[in-house]
Amino acid sequence: MSKKYNILWIDDEYNDEALLPFILQAEQQGIILEGYGSFKEGFNALEANINYYDVILLDALFFENETSETPNPAGLGSAIKKINELIPKKAFPYFVLSGQTHFTDVTNPILEAFQLRCYNKKNPEDVKELLKNIKEEADTQIELQIKHENQLFFEVLNQYPDSGRDTFISIFKGLKGIDNGFDDELYFTQLRIILESFFRKANEIGLLHDKCVQINGSQVNLTESCLFLSGCDTKHLNVNCSVTHFPKLIADNVKNIIYTTGAASHTTNVDITQNIDVQAYRRTINTPYLLYSLALQLMDVLIWFDEYGKVNSDMAINQSYWEEFEKDQYGNKFEIATITNISATNWGTVILKDGKRISIFHGDITQNNLVLGDSIKFTVNNSAKAQNITKQ
Known part of the structure; x- marks a missing residue:
């Protein structure tokens, strides 16, 4: 997979057809130019998604804002000032490209003040x-190094809220020893937010039941969603899936992330003080490695789903696997199965979907006039015996 470089490009003529050859030339080298016509528009986009961009490319003349009528060099000065203000958050390499001769052929006071070269777009x-210089300068940035080292994952992450990119860049900086400060509650919450987005994506193509993502009108029930995709009965929503979507290791990863990052299964808000096991763990092991391990597990989950979702994207087919079930007043699930055997002593047998054999008391066989091949609805007690039997 070739390296990609995302460039914030501010040029009042960025969508001019005359610049199309330049745009295509850049794309051939993996340099993706995202153009804006004014200083205000461009830097609003930058600050809203700061870790998406790797380099800033400035025209020498562009609009101050979207209402400006004439491009002027004040925009360049404002842009450079803003770039310097952003250094505590992220230091951006930046370049100036112009076709104006009074920038390319003569000394310009703004460029001279900041010791900048103006590249000639006509040369x-x-x-x-x-x-070439854009790529070389960009490659020195730790954020881009992280994205390039984990390019497949960050390509997948582009489909999720922008905050997810920020979260994982911060975590990878910690793994590299650049920033070992961490806040469990902050990052655990962020991991759960990404996991919630993942479940919503599964619902959008019918892999996950609507009931799992409509708790109280908007919340995602993380635990119930995990059970459903694992091919298990949900505990409270009375739905399941006849197809198991999660491979076992993916299911285990998701369960571990949900449990460790918070006691409440139906919300993304985390209160670590409520998780007794995490509190006990922290008393003896106060390191960031628990957080890192969960983040790496989540990476595998998202990468797995990216491929699985593409192969299994037919909503109608996916929803055809949804099932609903009933429970009795004590919370026991009603099963439906066919009688496969009746013994000489008039005891019957049914086999559940998971292969478990359930016995039918001979008195129930007689009372309900049951015969071989009948379909019955029933609950199961602890001794694997059918109860509350009705003939279907």
């Missing part, structure tokens, strides 16, 4: 050198 050699 093919200048453009070639610019693209």
Whole structure:
């Protein structure tokens, strides 16, 4: 997979057809230019998604904001000032590209003040050198190194809220020893938010039942969602799936993430003080490695789903596997199965979907006039005997 570089490009003519060859030339080298016509529009986009962009490319003349009528060099000065203000959050390499001769052919006070070179967009050699320098400067940035080292995952993460990218970049910085400070509650909450988005995506293509993502009108029930995708009965929603979507290791990872990151299964808000096991763990092991391990498990879950969802994207087929079931007043599930055997002593047998054999008392066989091949509805007691039997 070739490296990609996301460039914030501010140029009042960024969508001019004359610049299409430049855009295509950049894309051939993995440089993706996202253009904005004004300083305000461009930097609003940058601050809203700061870890998406790797480099900033500035025209020498562009609009201050979307209502400006004439491009002017004040926009360049404002942009450079803002880039410097953003350094505590992220230090961006930035370059100036222009076709204006009073920037490319003569000394310009703004460029001179910041010791900047202005590349000439009309000079093919200048453009070639610019693209080379963009990649070289970008490759020195730790955030981009992280994205390139884990490119498959960050490509998948593009489908999730932008905050997910920020979360994982922070976690990878910790893994690299750049920032070992961590806050369980903050990052555990972020992992659960990403997991919630994952379950919503599963619901969008019918892999996950609607009931699992409509708790109280909007919340996702994380535990019930995990059970459903694991091919198990939900505990409270009375739905299941006849197909097991989660491979066992993926199911185990999801269960571990849900349990460890919070005691409440139906919310993304985390209160670590309510998780007794985590509190006991922290008293003896106060490291970030628990957080890192959960994050790495979640990476595998998202990568698995990206491929699985593409192969299993037919909503009608997926929803055809949804099943609902009833429970009695004590919370015991009603099963439906066919009688496969009646012994000489008039005891019957049914076999559940999981292969478990259930006995039918001979008195129930007689009372309900049951015969071989009949379908019955029943609950099961602890001794694996059918109760509350009705003939279907």
